Amino acid sequence: MILREFVSIAAGNLWRLRLRTALTVAGVIIGIGALTTFLSYAAGIQESVAAQFRSLSLLSTLHVMPAGGEADSVATAVLLDDAMLARIAQLEGVAFVYPQDTFDARLVWRDQTSSVTAQVLPASYVQNRQLGTMLAGRFFAADSVAEVVLSREMVGRLQSQPDSIVGDTIRLELANRLQLGKEVVLSGLRALDLPEGVALQAGHFVEMFASRMGPTELELVVCGVAQIEWGFGFRLNHVLLPPGPASGVDRLSFSDPFELLSKIQAPAGGHALAVVTLERRADAEAVADSIEALGLRTFSFAGRLAEMRKMFLIFDLIVGLIGTIALAVAALGIVNTMVMSITERTREIGILKSLGAEDQQIRSLFLMEAGLIGLAGSLLGLGLGWGVSRVLSFIAKRIMIGQGVPAMEFFRLPIYLVLGALVFGVGVALIAGLYPAARAARTDPVQALRHD
Amino acid sequence: MLRIRELTKVYELGHQEIRALDGVDLDVAPGEYLRIIGTSGSGKSTLLNLVAGLDTPTSGRIETPDGVLAAMSGRELAGYRARRVGMVFQSFNLIPHRTALQNVELALLFSGAAQSDRTRRAEEMLARLGLADRARHRPADLSGGEQQRVALARALVKEPDLLLADEPTGNLDRDTSTAIATLFDELNRRGLTILLVTHDLALGAAAAHRTLHMSYGRITGEDRGTRRDPGTRGDQA
Numbered sequence: 001m002i003l004r005e006f007v008s009i010a011a012g013n014l015w016r017l018r019l020r021t022a023l024t025v026a027g028v029i030i031g032i033g034a035l036t037t038f039l040s041y042a043a044g045i046q047e048s049v050a051a052q053f054r055s056l057s058l059l060s061t062l063h064v065m066p067a068g069g070e071a072d073s074v075a076t077a078v079l080l081d082d083a084m085l086a087r088i089a090q091l092e093g094v095a096f097v098y099p100q101d102t103f104d105a106r107l108v109w110r111d112q113t114s115s116v117t118a119q120v121l122p123a124s125y126v127q128n129r130q131l132g133t134m135l136a137g138r139f140f141a142a143d144s145v146a147e148v149v150l151s152r153e154m155v156g157r158l159q160s161q162p163d164s165i166v167g168d169t170i171r172l173e174l175a176n177r178l179q180l181g182k183e184v185v186l187s188g189l190r191a192l193d194l195p196e197g198v199a200l201q202a203g204h205f206v207e208m209f210a211s212r213m214g215p216t217e218l219e220l221v222v223c224g225v226a227q228i229e230w231g232f233g234f235r236l237n238h239v240l241l242p243p244g245p246a247s248g249v250d251r252l253s254f255s256d257p258f259e260l261l262s263k264i265q266a267p268a269g270g271h272a273l274a275v276v277t278l279e280r281r282a283d284a285e286a287v288a289d290s291i292e293a294l295g296l297r298t299f300s301f302a303g304r305l306a307e308m309r310k311m312f313l314i315f316d317l318i319v320g321l322i323g324t325i326a327l328a329v330a331a332l333g334i335v336n337t338m339v340m341s342i343t344e345r346t347r348e349i350g351i352l353k354s355l356g357a358e359d360q361q362i363r364s365l366f367l368m369e370a371g372l373i374g375l376a377g378s379l380l381g382l383g384l385g386w387g388v389s390r391v392l393s394f395i396a397k398r399i400m401i402g403q404g405v406p407a408m409e410f411f412r413l414p415i416y417l418v419l420g421a422l423v424f425g426v427g428v429a430l431i432a433g434l435y436p437a438a439r440a441a442r443t444d445p446v447q448a449l450r451h452d
Numbered sequence: 453m454l455r456i457r458e459l460t461k462v463y464e465l466g467h468q469e470i471r472a473l474d475g476v477d478l479d480v481a482p483g484e485y486l487r488i489i490g491t492s493g494s495g496k497s498t499l500l501n502l503v504a505g506l507d508t509p510t511s512g513r514i515e516t517p518d519g520v521l522a523a524m525s526g527r528e529l530a531g532y533r534a535r536r537v538g539m540v541f542q543s544f545n546l547i548p549h550r551t552a553l554q555n556v557e558l559a560l561l562f563s564g565a566a567q568s569d570r571t572r573r574a575e576e577m578l579a580r581l582g583l584a585d586r587a588r589h590r591p592a593d594l595s596g597g598e599q600q601r602v603a604l605a606r607a608l609v610k611e612p613d614l615l616l617a618d619e620p621t622g623n624l625d626r627d628t629s630t631a632i633a634t635l636f637d638e639l640n641r642r643g644l645t646i647l648l649v650t651h652d653l654a655l656g657a658a659a660a661h662r663t664l665h666m667s668y669g670r671i672t673g674e675d676r677g678t679r680r681d682p683g684t685r686g687d688q689a
Contacts (some may be wrong), residue, residue, distance in 0.1 A: 001508075004567075005561060005567070012549075074604070261454050347545070348547050350545075351545050351546075351547060352558070352562075353506065353533075354504065354533060354539050354545070355508060355528050355533065355534065355558055355559050355561075355562050356531065356532075356535070356559075356562035356563060357530060357562050358526060358527050358528055358530040360527075361528075361530075361562070412604040417553020445506045446501050446506050446507050446509075448508075449541065449545060
């Protein structure tokens with residue numbers, strides 16, 4: 001028998017029982033829809049992470065930190081100062097190295113103020129690493145100039161436009177932050193119920209540091225506005241300034257106790273973190289070994305991505321399992337529908353056999369019906385999954401934009417997922433149809449012809 | 453055409469054995485019109501099902517031009533039914549959701565005919581049986597006589613060597629039964645071998661070459677008809 005006739009007969013039988021077929025197909029639609037939505041979410045997240053790693057060149061990036069961190073090793077820790085950065089820059093495989101220095105401040109522009117974390121970057125940064133897109137103006141030309149680059153989000157917070165703020169002067173105020181920090185440190189230490197002497201000693205360190213403070217405010221000219229790239233575990237801040245004006249300024253960060261201790265020990269020139277750009281991604285391990293040989297700690301983004309991929313695999317399995325459970329329920333619906341259909345069409349099976357239909361042909365006919373249910377359900381389920389993912393993506397983007405976070409695509413429906421869902425949906429339907437089809441093929445034609 | 457030897461069929465119902473056929477011997481010549489009459493449960497329908505290859509005997513053998521049925525594979529048996537044998541039943545056995553034309557076409561589907569050929573031949577056969585204007589009707593829209601003629605068209609469209617008819621007029625009125633009997637006579641005179649199972653003593657009595665009487669699974673008697681044996685001069689006139 002020709003395949004076309006099989007399809008035509010099977011489709012005709014399904015169409016004749018439209019309501020039952022529609023309900024059975026609805027089960028598959030929900031199953032495939034759920035599977036598609038879940039897996040497109042997993043694929044979207046993974047692609048977004050991988051894309052950000054790529055766009056920020058994170059796979060060819062190492063973070064370098066002073067070793068130690070425990071109280072007894074701080075005294076002997078190797079200092080991550082400018083001299084050490086110069087040594088790292090000379091290592092084979094290192095393309096570029098810069099300190100990752102940040103400090104909290106209050107930005108004042110005209111009558112607008114905003115709490116910010118400012119980041120110090122060398123002027124050579126833009127020649128070596130990706131900043132993003134300059135929307136207006138330019139990056140600062142030298143390390144010594146009193147200039148600043150703001151992010152588009154920052155300009156938005158100041159209720160201005162990129163073109164109109166370039167050339168204006170902003171002010172960064174730091175003094176109150178230090179006073180607040182001292183109070184936070186002291187109250188934190190007391191909350192730990194440490195002996196009063198220890199708390200006083202720590203407080204003394206903070207006061208000593210405060211007494212060495214440089215200027216507590218900076219006047220900077222906005223030289224550019226950029227659409228700054230964001231990344232997982234690594235991003236530039238909204239306010240970027242060169243090392244010149246930042247030198248001597250209090251850059252105490254209370255989010256990192258080790259940085260605090262590091263600066264108390266060597267307030268002049270010590271960095272909490274440096275970023276190394278590799279010449280080749282493959283050099284990551286060798287360069288990390290060389291840097292660690294200098295007595296420093298390293299952190300590899302490539303390693304982190306590998307760990308994330310393992311996590312994503314588990315995530316994929318879990319979401320795939322949830323979708324498969326939904327499809328398994330739909331498969332039971334197919335079995336039920338097919339068994340009912342065979343019971344109702346027993347006489348028809350007998351007639352077909354009396355006309356010369358082989359058992360295999362009867363089996364194929366019913367498998368074809370199950371397959372068509374699977375195909376229709378999979379196609380519509382893919383549409384449902386795509387629609388749901390688009391709606392969820394739209395909502396997620398609106399929320400992210402509303403919170404000032406750059407919009408990210410959470411859902412992705414690559415062709416392999418579309419084809420995979422189709423094959424999986426039809427495959428599950430065919431498996432569900434195996435038992436009913438075998439039962440139909442085994443039907444005794446003599447009994448079937450007597451069946452009412 | 454057929455050579456049947458020691459054909460036995462035993463059904464088991466729980467612990468009880470029902471001997472539906474008990475050592476039947478029968479030869480059917482090509483072109484013969486053979487009537488089998490008997491009461492309900494005499495085994496005549498069982499004999500027809502076994503000859504059609506729809507059922508398997510407990511013992512004995514049926515030799516056909518294609519070979520011994522018991523020795524055939526499932527595919528070979530299906531091919532035998534698709535090409536050699538046409539069947540008509542008391543209850544017509546038409547597929548209710550298919551039109552008359554589609555029901556007739558179905559018989560050609562399994563014999564491997566092409567789609568265009570199937571439609572043409574099915575239309576021709578329906579026209580020959582006076583159903584040209586009923587081709588697009590479903591069985592429920594046809595009278596009993598029309599339904600049986602559709603069933604006959606389905607049985608004949610593949611040009612079988614053997615027509616097996618199981619109580620074909622059981623659900624029909626007398627006039628329609630007579631019309632069907634006349635049709636059988638015409639078909640047989642054109643060379644078609646017919647095995648007609650009936651409990652209607654009058655049906656085909658004049659046209660059949662032989663009438664077998666069955667009782668309790670055995671052939672208990674045989675009447676020779678007035679017609680000459682098939683294949684002899686004057687029989688096809």
